Amino acid sequence: MSNQAVPASGQARPEWWADAVVYQIYPRSFADGNGDGMGDLRGVTERLPYLEKLGVDAVWLSPFYKSPQADGGYDVADYRQVDPLFGSLDDFDAMLQDAHSRGLKVIVDLVPNHTSDEHAWFQAALRAAPGSPERDRYIFRPGKDSVPGSGDGNRAPNNWKSIFGGPAWSRVAGPDGSPGEWYLHLFDTRQPDLNWENPEVHEEMRSVLRFWLDRGVDGFRVDVAHGMVKEKGLPDWDGAASMVEGTHSLALPPGDAPGAHTDAEEPHRAVSPVYPPSPFFDQEGVHDIYRNWHRVLAEYGSDRMMVAEAWVEPAERLARYVRPDEMQQAFNFDFLLAGWDAERMAAAIDASLAAASSVGAPCTWVLSNHDTVRHPTRFGLSDPTTFPKGLAADDEQPDSALGLARARAATLVSLALPGSAYLYQGEELGLPEHATLPAEARQDPTFFRTKGAEIGRDGCRVPLPWAADLPGYGFSSRHSQAQPWLPQPESFGPLAADQQEGEEGSTLELYKAALAFRSGRRLGLGSLEWDDLHAPDAGVLAFRNGDVLVLANMGFASAPIPAGYRVALASGPVPAEELAAVQEVPVDCAVYLERV
Template sequence: MTTPDSNAALRADGPWWADAVIYQVYPRSFADSSRDGMGDLGGVTEHLPYLRRLGVDAVWLSPFYKSPQADAGYDVADYRDVDPLFGTLEDFDRMLEEAHGLGLRIIVDLVPNHTSDEHVWFQEALAAGPGSPERDRYIFRDGKGEGGNEPPNNWQSVFGGAAWTRVEDDGGAPGQWYLHLFDSKQPDLNWGNADVRAEMEDVLRFWLDRGVDGFRVDVAHGMVKAEGLPDWSSKVAMVGGGDDAPAAEEASRDEEIEATEKPVDLPAEDQGVPRVPEKNMTPSGDAAPPYFDQEGVHEIYRSWHRVLSEYDGDRMMVAEAWVEPMSRLFRYVRSDEMQQAFNFGFLLAGWNARNVLENVTETLAEAAAVEAPPTWVLSNHDMVRHTSRFGLSDPTSFPKGISAEDEQPDEELGLARGRAAAMVMLALPGSAYVYQGDELGLPEHTTLPAEVRQDPSFFRTDGAERGRDGCRVPLPWIADAPAYGFSGPEGGEDPWLPQPESFARYAADQQVDVPGSTLELYRELISVRADRGLGTGSLGWHELNAPDAGILAYTNGGIVVVANMGGEPIDLPVGEPLLLVSSPDAVVESEGVNRLSPDAAVWLG
């Protein structure tokens, strides 16, 4: 059976992004050129040849803008400048020029839902007072109840606690409240304001004029709020991993957060509360909250589409939108809106053939309906790495970080499954995203001691949520160098997060040109993917496909992909030559028949 062909309309001289393999760089943890223990743009530039040799088409950079770093740069104080932590605008221009010289595209993160409370606009809003044009750029409201002492509505922050913070007037008395769907240091912009729309379009042009090839749009489903800001609560469990708690119930855990907290001088543990992915999602089978997935976001993206269309080179946007059902997600990539949207359902499917099949089937059908390419991703900077998730007793679970007190993944099993999952992902039609370190098979750092953790979620929940530090640990480049070469062969200051000893065996220099290494497997997969045109191919389910038995099998570009997610070896088709295997012992010959071992995958043809 052949699935709907979402890429058919894109195949003839199609845009580069339709089938691109895109590599996510988390700048602070990629490579440190200044030897201060913090990754930077210079480190990215130094390792561009490594990425070119890996075979990826584009690099997505997580935020590097000027920021107080309350939420790891997702609290932007200046959209047109580089934070000194990461270098200068000149460093960015140099990196961009060298990337383009190597044939690599550059995608930058854009954070349009909110700014930092240290952004000049918010400081002007505080100074200008109620009813001013400056305050109208944000969502300020008078409070309810006697003296306006109650928040304007009952909305809860995605990060926990009330979504409103009260400010003081000129005389020091309690004044209005402002909305922050995330941390109190991240006030939401008012997208009904013409200044806001004009400013963000100008920001787009600023980076497009410098030559960037696209934008990853943060919280793409959250910028527009329902008219009147109505109260909202739901007892429907949020879709995703973890404990599936409703947003309102999750928020109540942070009772220590006072609704009247001020936008400045917050205690350290209240700085930059992290995003929990499942809390961004709309309830399964329920209407979206009045602050997510509102119709007005689509007009914004149509206007941005027109801006990008002014530039040559097939500039693109990819939406971070936790939206259900899938049909609503693909409304973000209609022909006059964005070009891509992250398929988080694939990431959440885990090591489970039935889950993967259902996601792939639905994704391809919905993508075909709007003639957009699907996307696929296994890990990113907000998730426990898939090699570790797949090594848990439940390989479909989605923990919010892992500590030494939690179940420890089976590292060998998780790596085997992670390599096989990469084979499944990289043969699918569409565009694939690789998080830095995936190509090395890096596991989560699961034993970080409390005293070195930096993700505020760990502190705000008194350790109940382990946080995202474990997937953000600096990369290992050289096994026998200080900090595994993160700051170069000679080393430098201690890295901003410590690395586990196990990283030595995953270091890039231990894998380059080493047959059977995870790095070489990724390079081969990406190379064959390009040669066979798998990204613009058509998927058909193979006769071996038996998801309830743990077998996933499909065809694309003359290749048969088989993944054994079950517990027993399976016979492979006779006469089909082995092209690539997920591990040297993945296939065993028995009585003239090749048998695929459990927790392994193969490309035939």
């Protein structure tokens, strides 16, 4: 590891996103303002004072557009309309205005890889003939062994698999009901992929960008940003379709606890098959799209941004998405996937900072989102570096107290790193995954397309608890008896926001204190220098950012605090008046240290 200070950004005058803390709102599950059991934009507006008090700088809203909700709104039927489930455009405008009045920036999701099958374009394509302009907006192909011009081949055009399980191709019927062409859907059958070789698709998406920029949004989170462009000829590929291709090779097998090996022993790593690069992810053509979009955003000044959801490795490949003329940020999934392990986390931090610095971009740090098992649960498993695709009642259940302790410590690490941080709704409450959600309650298409082999993402999308003594833990309006759209576990009651507000030692108050500390010392605009006295192979992660020394103990024995330092903030339940007397950092705890 380098002991050189690594700059957070090469920008001469950092823009707001360079060190912003962004809070992700999954609208279905954040707050229900009209009492129907489904979260909505009115609920978001009502809870903006909570976010302002929490101390975040911006909010990112997952899709709220008109949609049949086959994939939680990521199947968009109309990019310019709010789905009635969530309210109206007037509700969005009111929310945006209120957020801006509180100094909060607003980022919205953009889903450019695919639409809903109910989108007007796809409906027109179904009515149109093979080879028509309507079908050319999507990726329609004749089947293998078809008679030229008929599209009647009985085999799919290639062997690609859907990210959600099963084949990536579905067949449509001709006007007379006979089998016709096939269309590509890298995700659910109800999410047909757009054809980004068609200029009309480019123009439409630029128009969508301008529609929301005209309304005043501050940026876009771009879904599947490494997708969209497919290799010419759509060749067969024997790899396993996944949003995290190759990253499973980072996982330690169960029982190989982090830090347990000696210097003479290398930790075992699971070996994944080696495949050629995917023909549908991280193609060169995506960068031309983002250069074009960069110019669109520049029409609105210098303060609009894009952040890429790009599951790309290594870090040098990801850095290409944030070159000066492309996007402004990309999610750092290497950090998320590192798990509770000092060596892995240090390696991810080093690689991420170096790659981002090479293109003059700020890093991002994220521990959970709407697609991953919540980190308090992951960190409470017997192997806290694993990355399960959902958990069910018959899976290993986490040690909730251990997982929460580690999650709180990891949060102090992420918020002390230079760059921007993203928080997933409810992590400030220490919410765990709903790991015992019954099968009959599940709604994730992944669960159904894999026949339950992948549990899916419902467990991290459960509606938030706001008040312990109200129905649905206060998710819906006070007088509503509506059941939340996903059932909440009993463990949510004691973690409700009203139980933690003002309660010393609570996770909510820890987040407030950490965010205030970060802001007051401008850690997001700082730099990182590894500490010489502690080594990750001993289970301790230690680095300096300005005058602050961060110590995270991921090992098996207490770590002494260096002479001349005092504890300013601890992730463990140490009363404020006793911080100065702390001499050692307990296991599964992190501290911010300042010179005496």
